[in-house]
Structures are given as C-alpha cells and as structure tokens.
Amino acid sequence: MPWEQKISRRQCTMEAVRHRQTPYIPHNIDLVDDYKELVRKELHISPELVEEYMGNHIQKCELFDGKYVSPGIYRDEYGVIWDRTGLDTDVGIIQNTVLPEPDLSGFYFPPIDEEKIRKKCETALSDGKDRFKFAKLGAMLFERAWSLTGFENFLMYLVAEEAFAEALIEGIAERNAKILDIALEYDFDGVYFGDDYGQQLGLLMSPAVWRRLIKPRLGKLFEKIKARGKYIALHSCGNISAILPDLCEIGLDIYQTVQPEIYDLSRLKQEYGKDLVFYGTISVQSDLPFKKPDEIKEIIRRTEEIMGKDGGFIAAPTHRVRADTPLENFVAMVEAFHEGG
Secondary structure, eight states, X not given: OHHHHSSOHHHHHHHHHTTOOOSSOOBOOOBXXXXXXXXXXXXXXXXXXXHHHHTOOEEEEEOSOEEEEETTEEEETTOOEEEOSSXXXXXXXXXXXXXXXXXXXXXXXXXXXXXXXXXXXXHHHTSOOOSXXXXXXXXXXXXXXXXXHOHHHHHHHHHHOHHHHHHHHHHHHXXXXXXXXXXTTSOOSEEEEEOOOEETTEXXXXXXXXXXXXXXXXXXXXXXXXXXXXXXXXXXXXXXXXXHHHHHHTTOOEEEEOOTTTOOHHXXXXXXXXXXXXXXXXXXXXXXXXXXXXHHHHHHHHHHHHHOTTSOEEEEESSOBOTTSOHHHHHHHHHHHHHOO
C-alpha cells in the first residue's frame, strides 16, 4: 500500500490539507451499517478489519449523543426519533415533531454531558490509529433546527416567523459552542461540521437568509477553531456555489461532498483550489451503483488527476456507500484508491 511505503496516513492527509503535493492521494470511505456488514461477510473479514481493508486516512469522533431505543429506531439527544428500518438506513426518517409550533416557551435545550464528551475525545485520540482525526458535530445549525420543527415548517418559518427561526438557531449555536469548547481542549487535527444547505439546483434558502441567520453564527464557531490552530471541514450536500466565497471568507478549509453531478470539477479546482481542500467527488448517486468496475477505476483516476494537482484533495465517495452499490464496484473503488498517487 502506498501509505506503508512513503508517508504515514495522517502525514499525507495533513500535507494535502496544507495544499502541498503528496506522494499519493489520501482517501476515506464511509459505509452505512448494513453495507458494512455485507462487505464483512462477502470478503470474510472481521468487523474491525473492514476499515483497515479500505485503508482509511480519516477518523471522526462524533460528539453529539443519542441511542437506539429499538432495532433501527434512533433517538437523538434532542428527542427526535429517526426510523432507520426502511430504505434510508443512514440518517433515517423523522417520526415525531419536537417543536410543533413556532414557540420556544417551555422548550429546553438538552443538557450537555461533559463527562461523556471527554471520554469520547480521549478514546478517539488514544486508539493508536494513524489517522487525521476530526472532532465531529453533525447536524449543526440548519439541520438541527428543521429536525425539531419539521423540514417544510422551518422553511416557512424562515420567512413567516423570522424571530422564532433566529432564536432557535441562536440557541442551537450557543449549545454547540459549549460542546466545541470542550473538544478544543483535545489534540484533534480539526473539527468536522455537518449542515446541508443545498439541493442539486441551489441553496435551500436564499443566500441573503443564509448570510443573516447562518453565516455569523458559523463564523463565531470557526473563530474558536482557528484560534486553536485547527482545520475546519464542512459537509454540505447539494449546490452551495452561491456561498462558497462566504465560507472561504469565514475560514473554511475543507469542503466535503463535492457532488460531480453539480460541479464542473476542473472549474471548481481552478476557482477555489487555492482556498479550499476538496473531500469527496466520487458519486454515490450516478456512478458507484451503476457503472462497471473498470469504469469506476477510470473515473477515480481522472478525478484524482484533476483534483489532486498541488494537493488539496481527499478522495472519497460523496456520501456513505449504501446497499445499492454492487460489491465488485466497492472493491474496484478500494483498489483504485490504493493504486492512486
């Protein structure tokens, strides 16, 4: 494997994040749980060896809390119930509405379990794995808000109940800042946020609304991270080209997903390659489920050639690999990543 011969996985990823040419392209693959089990069974390897087989270069320590209350039914720390028993075994389908009305009176943000967060951080950083390590806060602001009210409701509140929408996002941001302060006491390489702002044709809200409600709060969180000398990654699905300059302005280092259905990769690299590291680009929508193994390898080769120039690239599927991906395509992807460089 290239990382066994030339440079450690963490070092290679760090060099890529610093926009330096690397001896090979760092990569990372995330799988939904049921697909991970399929890979384990079909390749006859133990659960702990699946990630080693993939050769992952990144590790994320999720700081938000929750638990399965029954098989496939997940309850997060805000009390939102996610059904992962159907087609969506990744995030799931929301089964309840925590905030049925645009009213925060009587609503309490959940307490922070500092001891549990510290234990997660200590475990992640003491496992001896050679990885670029992120503290992760998924469903940061917008996603957390709509998960409490319902998606359509919150989009309407952005226009019709602006004071409520802003108060809710502010409360979420304040709680997240406290969690972030704990994580920043530990020696992570960076912080990884998740907050989907886009769909395939553009933003889910107007740029003006995003700049008023999201940008200043995201910027304050970014400032905390930059003050500690850490890198910032943001996962956001969809076409967020309208706010990429804003994200660069407030200090984003790494943009994750980078769906090739949406972006011209050559143009994206040319316009933002000096400011942003691109993490993703291998489509779970159009390519991994449908192409032939040789085509998958060629897509990865071409993509690495475009995006890997002068560093600034982490090859990865755009999202977690799901059960609609043929095993032979998954294997082809792993082989292509191992060969890349």
